[in-house]
Amino acid sequence: MNRTESRRLVIVGAGPIGLEAALYARRLGFDVTVYERGQVAHYWRSWGHIRLFTPFGMNSTPLGRAELTSYELPADHDLLTGHEHVERYLAPLASSPSLRDCIRTETAVLMISRAGCCKSDLPPEYPRDERRFRLLLRQGQTERIDEADIVLDCTGTYANHRWLGNGGIPAMGELASQQHISYWLDDILGTRRHHYAGKSVVLIGSGYSAATTACLLSTLAESHPETWVVWLARGARHQPLVRIPNDPLRERDRLAARANNLAARGDGNVEFHAGTTVEAIEFNQQAFRVVTRSAGRERIWEADRLIANVGYMPDLTLSRELQIHLCYATEGPMALAASLLKQPRGDCLTATPGGPAVLKTTEPNFFILGTKGYGRRSTFLLRSGFEQIRDLFALLTGKPDLDLYKR
Ligand SMILES: Cc1cc2nc3c(=O)[nH]c(=O)nc-3n(C[C@H](O)[C@H](O)[C@H](O)COP(=O)(O)OP(=O)(O)OC[C@H]3O[C@@H](n4cnc5c(N)ncnc54)[C@H](O)[C@@H]3O)c2cc1C
Structure with missing residues (x-):
């Protein structure tokens, strides 16, 4: 030895x-x-x-x-x-x-x-x-x-998620409501189906995780048309995912293409808003109130669920x-x-x-x-x-x- x-x-x-x-x-x-x-x-x-x-x-x-x-x-x-x-x-x-x-x-x-x-x-x-x-x-x-x-x-x-607020620190109110926010890749069509079916959802993020969540929620909306997704991304691109030309990983490209399609066409009960930062969150035990800023303009979104796929x-x-x-x-x-x-x-x-x-x-x-x-x-x-x-x-x-x- x-x-x-x-x-x-x-x-x-x-x-x-x-x-x-x-x-x-x-x-x-x-x-x-x-x-x-x-x-x-x-x-x-x-x-x-x-x-x-x-x-x-x-x-x-x-x-x-x-x-x-x-x-x-x-x-x-x-x-x-x-x-x-x-x-x-x-x-x-x-x-x-x-x-x-x-x-x-x-x-x-x-x-x-x-x-x-x-x-x-x-x-x-x-x-x-x-x-x-x-x-x-x-x-x-x-x-x-x-x-x-x-x-x-x-x-x-x-196990260690990032924060969803502007610049990567917690948005105001995020720390207090984090136990109600999903930062993970929930099994939306399986064990967590009832949690999301028919609900309004704010989804934050623009990577492959957010793309996966957007696609799963859109599939859920086919059988539960009340499901509605507001998808918010920090970047200014109107297509959230950058597709890799002739991507040898076909499954990855299929995901990017489908998510970009959902974002661009606004169908599948998904509406996408680029160039948006999250400033504040409130959770009142029933629903979220999410305050965002886009091109200097403040907007408020009400939603039953909040998913932050921010890395x-x-x-x-x-x-x-x-x-x-x-x-x-x-x-x-x-x-x-x-x-x-x-x-x-x-x-x-x-x-x-x-x-x-x-x-x-x-x-x-x-x-x-x-x-x-x-x-x-x-x-x-x-x-x-x-x-x-x-x-x-x-x-x-x-x-x-x-x-x-x-x-
Ligand atoms: C949804 C998703 C899809 C992915 N798809 C692909 C793919 O298709 N192809 C690909 O190549 N990569 C993919 N990846 C990326 C990557 O390969 C995976 O993240 C992979 O799990 C990384 O392996 P790891 O062993 O480094 O860490 P992990 O799989 O994260 O394992 C870390 C382990 O450490 C344990 N642990 C943590 N802290 C402690 C502690 N203090 N004491 C003892 N144990 C601890 C955890 O419980 C865990 O079991 C994907 C990642 C994700 C999240």
Whole structure:
């Protein structure tokens, strides 16, 4: 066993990237523990009614598929829903012989530090890389400490929504009414159907999440014509989604085209208003009153429901006591963020994670992988996460050519 293999590696988060990182590490002989505050692929279970726009072949790895040879796996070109992907790939992977002993579910990592070394303690007096990480864990009512030599933060961003007010801070009244606002991708045609059917809805946002919600509400309106959607977006474009010419991800383009159509034509019980900022919200236990401004003009909208699909951001509390240089714009780790900021915005297919060097943070042996590593950018794809995993272990083992994904 070499020095790397004898080191203890803790992965925080059993989403798809945490799981694949654990599998890779196990193959290399690392001592691995994965802590997951909910169930495996916890967030996927809440938005799993949505169909993925990348095919199964892009959402799984050669290592993962090899681990599951006794299962009938989907074909590479299959477009699964999130639930199907969990059921047919992520859950079996988590219970496979390589991973089942190292995953601790219902165990949250609350905060991480260095043993005997505070955030403000600097080398050379405090050689941080010689101190182990201390992780404060909570399982039910019980708290305990674990230690690690290497930590991978794979906790994602989905639980931490952004605010819907002008400039990204809460609109006046938003904090008081946030428990009544949906910031997520509700299952509008399934479990949340009765909540939305026949209701007036204000929808805020202009990305793929808002587009998905607009399309689902429009479908609901076909069977419940009283359903009415006022869709508000900050940008001035009269078509909310930018379509990518000849988009190879057909499902993504279909969504953009359908949402733009709804916005432009005003049919499907959806009316779209561009160039609109939200200033204030009131909720009176029955309905919302939303005050907006557009071209200097104030408007007031009354609605039964309010959905804010305005994006997500990293929760920084986990590593607040570590020394991590974060990007001023995205809150991703600086080197990776700088590499991503240089790349053209827009199409996640063309964004590349940037190689092993940009994975290093200013805290030795602490790495932020997966969607959290991209900070507030929404261009993360599972495929990029798999590249990060391969690059990370090449870095950790000191073997630049190491690639367990090579077929
Ligand atoms: C609706 C939607 C559709 C998407 N579609 C695609 C697609 O088609 N193709 C694609 O490539 N990408 C897609 N993505 C983007 C991306 O691939 C996913 O967001 C993916 O889930 C990111 O994986 P992850 O492992 O980084 O994080 P997550 O899946 O967010 O997993 C993080 C895990 O960490 C756990 N956790 C969080 N905090 C703690 C803590 N303190 N302690 C312990 N555990 C913790 C969570 O419970 C969760 O299980 C989509 C994203 C969304 C939201």
